[in-house]
Amino acid sequence: MGEIMEGTWAVSVENLTVAYDRAPVLCNVDLHLPKGQMTAIVGPNGAGKSTLLKAMLGLMKPLSGKVTFDVDGGVGYVPQSASVDWDFPATVQDVVVMGRYGHLGWLRRPTAKDKHISHLALQQVGMGAYGKRQISQLSGGQQQRVFLARALAQEASLYFLDEPFKGVDVETEAVIVALLKGLKAKGKTLVVVHHDLDTIESYFDHIVLINQQIIGAGTVGTVLTQENLRRTYGRG
Numbered sequence: 001m002g003e004i005m006e007g008t009w010a011v012s013v014e015n016l017t018v019a020y021d022r023a024p025v026l027c028n029v030d031l032h033l034p035k036g037q038m039t040a041i042v043g044p045n046g047a048g049k050s051t052l053l054k055a056m057l058g059l060m061k062p063l064s065g066k067v068t069f070d071v072d073g074g075v076g077y078v079p080q081s082a083s084v085d086w087d088f089p090a091t092v093q094d095v096v097v098m099g100r101y102g103h104l105g106w107l108r109r110p111t112a113k114d115k116h117i118s119h120l121a122l123q124q125v126g127m128g129a130y131g132k133r134q135i136s137q138l139s140g141g142q143q144q145r146v147f148l149a150r151a152l153a154q155e156a157s158l159y160f161l162d163e164p165f166k167g168v169d170v171e172t173e174a175v176i177v178a179l180l181k182g183l184k185a186k187g188k189t190l191v192v193v194h195h196d197l198d199t200i201e202s203y204f205d206h207i208v209l210i211n212q213q214i215i216g217a218g219t220v221g222t223v224l225t226q227e228n229l230r231r232t233y234g235r236g
């Protein structure tokens with residue numbers, strides 16, 4: 001691939017194999033995710049999408065393989081909403097300020113600036129009035145917005161989001177898409193687990209089709225074909 005220059009990829013995955021017990025969930029995954037673009041990770045339930053995100057983030061130890069990042073700033077993660085303990089006693093403001101921890105020195109308390117940035121992030125997701133509310137007392141869509149605000153407050157340069165549109169209404173989805181596109185316009189790299197095939201073309205530049213192995217990866221125009229979808233979902 002002679003046209004690919006150094007510094008093109010934000011994330012490079014080489015020969016990654018991941019298993020929970022013994023049976024591998026991901027096998028020999030080689031993958032490159034382009035800088036400054038929005039990439040959709042797409043595949044059926046159980047394909048290993050969340051596992052791929054966790055392995056790339058170093059939250060799971062792979063059986064083999066290597067993941068390297070080439071980014072100027074921090075790495076942000078918005079986990080699947082269902083995987084979060086929403087009964088944890090914390091206010092909305094607390095959760096968003098946690099996004100600033102990477103910017104805080106050792107044992108330093110959040111400064112007025114951290115609180116200000118966190119408040120602006122909450123306003124950006126339309127949750128400015130909810131700072132003092134317990135997170136357990138929010139709807140699913142509101143919780144999703146708060147997690148997005150936390151990611152914004154983090155001011156990372158690479159973001160991983162696991163199904164940010166799951167269970168949200170059309171308005172919340174539009175808010176989230178606009179924010180993600182705004183982050184991309186600022187040069188951030190976004191990697192998003194996504195299920196809705198109908199919106200891939202309008203939301204994303206790049207796509208990874210996965211079902212334990214990589215079925216295809218590249219621009220949406222070249223990879224999102226009927227044949228590749230059939231190979232990914234095993235139907236048709």
Ligand SMILES: Nc1ncnc2c1ncn2[C@@H]1O[C@H](COP(=O)(O)OP(=O)(O)OP(=O)(O)O)[C@@H](O)[C@H]1O
Nearest residue numbers: 020021025043044045046047048049050051052193
């Ligand atoms: N903690 C775990 N222990 C054992 N097996 C697991 C664990 N988490 C996931 N798995 C298994 O690993 C496989 C991949 O799961 P993963 O959550 O990565 O899939 P996914 O593509 O994100 O699915 P979905 O679209 O349903 O969220 C599945 O077969 C799942 O049952």
